[in-house]
Each structure stands twice: as structure tokens, then as C-alpha cells.
Amino acid sequence: MKINRRLRGQEEMVGFILIVIIVAVIMVIFLGISLNKPKTETGKKSEEIRSFLNAMSIYTTDCAINYDPNYANVKDLVQYCSRNEDCLNGENSCDVLEEDLTKITEISWQTGQNNIKGYQMSINSTNILIFNGNKTSQYIGDYISLPAGIIEFKVYY
Amino acid sequence: MGIKRGKNNRAQLKTKKMGNIKNQGFLRPRKSNDFLSFLAFNCQNIRGQLKIQQMIFMLLAITLFFSLVGLFFLTYSLGDIKQGFIDIQKENAQKIVSILSNSAEFSCSSKRQNCIDMDKALIMKDREEYIKFWQVDSIEIRKLYPFEGKEIECSIGNYPNCNILKVFQKRDNGADLIAQQDNYVSLCRKEVKNGEIYEKCDFGLLIVGFEENEN
Amino acid sequence: MIKNKKGIQLSFAWIFALIAGAVILFLAIFIAARFLDIGEYKTDTETAKRIDILLNPLQTSFEEGKVTKINLPKETEIYNDCSTSGNFGKQYISLSQESFNKFPRPGEKIGFENKYIFSSNIEQGKIFYIFSKNFEYPFKVSSVIYLTGKNYCFKDMPSRIKNEILGLKSGGSAENFYLENCPLDSIKVCFNINEDCDVIIEDKCKNDCENEFDKGIVRKDRDVMEYSTKTLMYGAIFSDEEIYECQTKRLMKRIENLAEVYYDESQFLSSRDCNTGMEPELLQLQSLSQSFDGNFILLNEIVQEINEKNIGVCKLWE
Numbered sequence: 001m002k003i004n005r006r007l008r009g010q011e012e013m014v015g016f017i018l019i020v021i022i023v024a025v026i027m028v029i030f031l032g033i034s035l036n037k038p039k040t041e042t043g044k045k046s047e048e049i050r051s052f053l054n055a056m057s058i059y060t061t062d063c064a065i066n067y068d069p070n071y072a073n074v075k076d077l078v079q080y081c082s083r084n085e086d087c088l089n090g091e092n093s094c095d096v097l098e099e100d101l102t103k104i105t106e107i108s109w110q111t112g113q114n115n116i117k118g119y120q121m122s123i124n125s126t127n128i129l130i131f132n133g134n135k136t137s138q139y140i141g142d143y144i145s146l147p148a149g150i151i152e153f154k155v156y157y
Numbered sequence: 158m159g160i161k162r163g164k165n166n167r168a169q170l171k172t173k174k175m176g177n178i179k180n181q182g183f184l185r186p187r188k189s190n191d192f193l194s195f196l197a198f199n200c201q202n203i204r205g206q207l208k209i210q211q212m213i214f215m216l217l218a219i220t221l222f223f224s225l226v227g228l229f230f231l232t233y234s235l236g237d238i239k240q241g242f243i244d245i246q247k248e249n250a251q252k253i254v255s256i257l258s259n260s261a262e263f264s265c266s267s268k269r270q271n272c273i274d275m276d277k278a279l280i281m282k283d284r285e286e287y288i289k290f291w292q293v294d295s296i297e298i299r300k301l302y303p304f305e306g307k308e309i310e311c312s313i314g315n316y317p318n319c320n321i322l323k324v325f326q327k328r329d330n331g332a333d334l335i336a337q338q339d340n341y342v343s344l345c346r347k348e349v350k351n352g353e354i355y356e357k358c359d360f361g362l363l364i365v366g367f368e369e370n371e372n
Numbered sequence: 373m374i375k376n377k378k379g380i381q382l383s384f385a386w387i388f389a390l391i392a393g394a395v396i397l398f399l400a401i402f403i404a405a406r407f408l409d410i411g412e413y414k415t416d417t418e419t420a421k422r423i424d425i426l427l428n429p430l431q432t433s434f435e436e437g438k439v440t441k442i443n444l445p446k447e448t449e450i451y452n453d454c455s456t457s458g459n460f461g462k463q464y465i466s467l468s469q470e471s472f473n474k475f476p477r478p479g480e481k482i483g484f485e486n487k488y489i490f491s492s493n494i495e496q497g498k499i500f501y502i503f504s505k506n507f508e509y510p511f512k513v514s515s516v517i518y519l520t521g522k523n524y525c526f527k528d529m530p531s532r533i534k535n536e537i538l539g540l541k542s543g544g545s546a547e548n549f550y551l552e553n554c555p556l557d558s559i560k561v562c563f564n565i566n567e568d569c570d571v572i573i574e575d576k577c578k579n580d581c582e583n584e585f586d587k588g589i590v591r592k593d594r595d596v597m598e599y600s601t602k603t604l605m606y607g608a609i610f611s612d613e614e615i616y617e618c619q620t621k622r623l624m625k626r627i628e629n630l631a632e633v634y635y636d637e638s639q640f641l642s643s644r645d646c647n648t649g650m651e652p653e654l655l656q657l658q659s660l661s662q663s664f665d666g667n668f669i670l671l672n673e674i675v676q677e678i679n680e681k682n683i684g685v686c687k688l689w690e
Contacts, residue, residue, distance in 0.1 A: 009211050012384045016215060019388065020222055027226075047251055051258075051341045054271040058343040059302070060358045069350040073358060100302075104360050107301050108341065215384050219391055260486075260514075261630055266690040267512045280636045286459040286629060290485050313640075347646045347686065354646050354685045 046140045049153055053144040056104055057151070063087035063096040074100070079148035082125040098128050105130060109155055118156040125149030250338035254365045257291060258342050263363075265345045273298060273363065275346040279316055282324055295366035296324040300344055302360040317346055326366075339364040439503040441545040446470050450495045450519065451478050452611075454618035459629065460485045461622035488516040488619050490607035497521030501548050503540060507603040510675045510682070511634065511689040513626050516603055516619070518610045525554030527562045527569070530584050533602070561609055571609055580676075587672060600668040600675075617666065624664040631658040634688050646686040653678045 057075045064071050065080055068088060072080060074097065081094040101121060109119045111133035118133025125148055133156065141154035257263060258271055262281055265274035278298055281287065300320035311319035340363045348357040446469045453464035462485055468478040488507075500521045507513045526537055526549065540546040550558055562569035563585065576588040587600045590608035597608040597616050608616050635654040642648070656674050664671070682688060 009207055013211060013214065016218070016384045016388060019385075020218065024222075047255070048341070051255070051271045054269075055341040055343040055360060058269065058272055058345070058358045059360045060356070069348075069353055069355050071355065071357070104302050107304070108360075211384070215387065219388065223391075223395060256486075261512045261626075262633060264512070267506065267508075268690060276641060277633060277637050280633055280640060284633075290460055292484070292486075347641055347644065349645055356685075 046142060046155075049140060049142040049155065050144075052108060053142060053151060053153060056101070057144055057146065059100065059104065061096055061100050062089075063091065063093055064089070065093075075146050078123055078125065078146050078151070081123075081128070082148050094126060094128065097126070098130070101128070102130050105153075106132065115157050116155055119154060120156075121151065121153045123149050123151050250336065250365070250367055251340070253291075253293065253367075254338050254340040254363060257293075257296070257365060258340055258363050262287070269343075271340065271342045272358070273342045273344050273361075275317065275322070275344045278322055278324060278344075279311065279313065282311075282322065284325070288325055288327060291365075293365050293367055295326040295364075297326075297364040297366075298322040298324065298342070298344065298361060299364060300359050300361045317348075320361075336367045337364055338367065439501055439540050439543055439545040441547070442500045442502065444469075444498050444500070447475075447496065447498055449475050449478065450491070450500065450521075451481075452489055452491045452493055452495070452519070452615055453481065454615055454622065456618055456621045456625070458485070460625050461618070463487045463489055463619075463622075465489065486514070488514060488622060489519055490516060490611040490615065490619055491519035492610075492612050493615060495519060495521045499548075501546060503546070505603045505606065507601065507623060509601060509623075509627060509671075510679045511630060513623055513630060516607060516623070518606055520548065520610050523548045523550060523555050523558035524609070525550045525558040525560045527560060527567075528565055529563050532583055533563070533585065536602075573605065573609070580672075587668060598666055598668055600672055620666070621664060624661040628658050628661040631655075631661065637688060641686060641688075648681070648686050648688055650678055650681045650688065653681065 058073050060071050060073050061077055062071065063077055063080070064087060065076070065085065066088075072093075077093055077097045081097050085093050087093055087096060105119060105121055109116055109132075111118055116133070117136050118131070120132075120135070121130040122128065136156045139154045139156045141152065143150050143152040255271075258273060263273045263278055265272040265277075275298070298321075305318070305320055308321055309315065309319040311317075311322040342361055342363045343358045344361040345356055345358040347354055448470070449468045451464075451466045451468070453466075455462045455464070462483045464481040464483045466478040466481040468475045500519060502517060502519050504515045504517045507516050526534075529537065529551075534551070537546075537549055537551065541549055554560070559571060560569045561571040561573070563573050564575055565572070570592065572591045573585065574589045574591070575585045577584055577586055581587060585605065586602065588598075588605070590597045590599060590605065592608075592613070595613035597613055599605045599608050604620060607619065611619070631654050635651055635658065638648045638651050638654060642651075653674055657671075657678060660671050660674060
């Protein structure tokens, strides 16, 4: 009996510590669950992508149509590419367009930097599809409407 | 004044357990040589002190526990507020960059967005009257494509065979800038070929430098 | 000596439960108070954010013709101050929100050199309407912002202006513009008619304008404000004479600087075989805008000449 009475305080201390530990463990588990919520696919428009598409559409290519130096910009070249026309120097307008768009997107959206996992650009009125990196469930995208088609661009994070 | 050890007296003030001076001589054990009795007697006497120690330990543990919880909560909420503040600053900075690229001093046309007249931008270089006008620390224009292979700063002498135009920089040492925001732009200029004048547009970046708390 | 040794012995579980319970109660009350919108700080932050809307997104050239409506939780006074000192002058905005039926001294003024807001010196209300237009004279100078909390009734407008007002109303936010069934407290704006109107606009075009009312005079009580372009016409309608004159002078300072930039660009392009032929006119524009005194006659002439010369591949602006 004496031993029991002596140990009662210690029993209470142990009980108290157990309660604290259980509560702490529950909180950590809850925190872990809330921080590791699976991210659902999101598609947000971005001002940055909008600026990129606007600026890119005015870029002057090396493809001259009709006469030199009547060089076409990307906007015009989409139109020529949809009609499969050739440049004055003999190159196919779609090849020139694809090459320029590939290089511009490569310079602007470097995979591996700024959490960029990949990107994709497509023009609906042509067969042009530019893809680099990996597709993920999270992306930011936008499109630009041109007289001869729509250029859609997505960046995957 | 004896101390009655009954149920009513079980819970006594924790600060006092000295009891009857006659019957309890904490520092002065009975003259009896019974060691066990002596121990039993002292154990009862020090029960209060044990209780005090237990209470102190328990209060310390509670304080520590709730301070950890509070610290954790504060860290989370402050981090959220700070991120929110940074997001607002970034959004404002993005708006200023967009306004700049469409302003009369840089824009090539009111009908085209994100288009900079490079001829005009070269003229705007280091104009002192504009240093405070934009409420920014620096404005720089970089040509991204086509790229010459190395970085060449623009001047009247080498234009347009260059790719970095530093329109102005408030600070003497550019490395002191705390925040930068950029925007993709097309860089258009008048070009002459075969006696004909045409507009040539490259692809570039407008970079604006801010002080941390200006926006 | 303690005579009465009765007391309460609490076990540690009880103590922990009491303390934890107190903390949880406190947290619950704290969170409830936050969500009940009691704090003044939240109101001020929302107001400041709404004024930020006023100051930023209307400055791009593609926001023209869009009306933004700002709803504030309390009756507010917006102070519009303007200064013409310095290279570009300065625009100041400050606010004061009603508290116990009084308006305390307005908060700190926020100053901008690159914004132009036409409004009364003090605009009061809970609802404000803001829209912007580009000011081109002859090149694009800047977007200007119009801020008003009052109702306006437009009468007998020319069709072009009517379409413009209808365009502003089509967005749904321009609830303060009336073409018919005008409220009694609305400000009556009349074009060339001298009825019982609060604001009278007189057309001064004599076959030298692209459209009627492109230049003229706005009369408000005893104030007479001369304008050129519809952008300044709206500015004169929605602002006090003092603010209108100050903002117009600031715009002229901007024109002066831009004319200098275009002059230098014109010379630079001439050296690269792209001649504009506008240098003398740009110099004259620079000089006239520097000495602007409210009279647009000479300026209108030089602007017209410049517009006629800005053609071809070497045009300096579009």
C-alpha cells in the first residue's frame, strides 16, 4: 500500500506525458496530411504567357513572301503555312515557322528552371506541335487568336 | 496543536506541510533509533515538496507544449501572410511592367500590345527627366531572339547590332537592386534593305528593377 | 498555523483539461471575432485595395471604354490634388472615411507623376465610377482617368457621343449616366443648348474637325474651360476648373517631353535614310506646349500639320 501511494504521483506524471505525446502525434499526422494533399489539375491563364504570345506573334521571320524585303511576321506566316506556301528563298513557310517558334520557346521557357517541367505549343490550322520536357497535372496556359488560326501554349510545372 | 490525519485533511495546502511543531520536527528526527520510522516520518513530511515539484514539472511541460504549438501556428500564419504580401508586390510590379511597355515613351503602336519601339527606346536612354517618372529603379531591354552569341550593350554607335539596352539605372551599382520583374515584348525598329524601309521585330524581354518596399 | 486544511486537490489530468479548455475557448472567440468583420484594419485594407484598382489597371491602352464601379463600405471622401511643378507635375490622391458622422482629416497623400485623374477636388460617396480614355494629341500621350460619384444626365447629344455613352453603359457598371428619366439630383449636361443645364458644351468646330464637338468650350456655373479632343471634353465635364486646368497643363508637359523624344528619334531615323520631315513641326509643338496657357488655337493647327505629315513607312507613331 505504501509503495502504491508513493508511486501515485509518478503514475500521474506518466499519464500526463502520454496525453501530451498522443496529442502531439495527432497534430503532426494532421499537419502531414494537410501539407501533402494531392494537387489536382489546374489550368490558369497567366499574364506572362499572354505577353509571350503577343510578343511572339509580331516577330519578323526571315521568310519573305511576294517580294524582298516583305518579310512575314509569325501572324502572317501562320496564314501562309495553313495554305502551305513557300518563301521566296524556296523554304517551306511551315518549316520556317516551326523552327522560329521552337527556338523562341526554348529560350523563353527553359525546362528545369523556375519549376518548369515542360511546355507545349500547338497551332490548330497547321500540323505544328512543339513539345519539350514532361507533362504534369499542373499547368498554366493561354491562347492567341489570329486571323488564320489559334496558337495555344501551355507550361507544365 | 496536533495534526489530525483524516480524510478531511488529505488535501492540504501544498506550500505547508510542516504541521505541528511538537509532533513534527522535520529537521530534527525523533530521538528514536528506529530508522524505518524515521524514513516513514520524513516521507510523509516531504510529500508536499514532491507535490510541489510535480506541479512545477507539469506547469513547465504545459508551457513548453503550448509555446511549441503557438510557435508552430505563428510560423505558419506569418509565412502565409508574407507569401501573400510577396504575391501582391509581384502582381503590382507585373502591372507596372505592363504599363511601361504600353506607354507612349516605349510603345511602337497603340494598336499593338507588348511592342517596344527600339529606335525610341534608344533615344530614351539616360533621359534625366524620366528617372523619377516611372517610380522604378531601372529599365533594361534585352533581345532574346535572334541572339548574337554574346552580350553586347547598345549605344548609338553599335545599334542595332547589340542585344542589351540599359535605358536607365537609378543606382550606381546595379547589383544592389533587390527585385526585378520582366515581361516578354517584341522589339521593333525601322530597317533598310535594297533601298526599301521595312519594320523588323525581334523577340525580347523588358526588365524593370524595383526597390523592395516601393510597391 | 493553518487551522483549516480543507482544500481542493486537483489531479494533473484536471489541471491539464482546465488549461487546454481555456486555450481552446480563447481560440474559438478569437477566430469568431476575425470573421465577424469587426476590425477597422480590414475596412481600411479593403478601401486601400479598391483605390489601388483605381490607380493601376486603367492605364493600359486596351482598357479604354470600360467603366469600373467601386463600392466602399463607408461614406468616403476622395481628395484629388494636382500640382504642375517639376517636369511632369504630380497627381495626389488621399481619402477620408466617415466616422461618427464626421470626416476626419484625410490620410497620407499618395503622389504619382504618370497618372492623370479628372474629378472634383473632393468626391464624396459610397459608390464611385471610374473609366479611362486615351489622350492623343497628335500622338498617344497617356490614358487619363475619370472619377465621379455623381449622377449625370446627358441631353441632346450628337450621335457619336451618344454611342460612346451607350458603350460605357453597356458594360453594366455605368449606372450613373442617364440619357432619360434622369434623377432629380443628377447633373444635366447639354450640348449647344442653353436650357436649364448645369453643364453646357459649345462646339467650336468650323469644318476643321473630324467630328463635331472635337473642340469647344465647357461652361459650368461661372467656369469656362476650353478643350480640344473628346478626352479633354469629358475631363472638363467631370472635374472642377482648377483640377481641369492643372491636369491639362500636366498633359502639356508630357507632350513637351514626348515631342522632344520624337524630334530626336526623327533626326536619328533621318541619319538612317528614313526621313519623316516633321522636325520643325515637332520643335514648334514642343515650344507651344511648354508655354501653354489654356488656349488651344495654335496647338490645334500644329497638331493638324503633324498628323498630315506622319504617314508612310517612316511614320513615328500609329
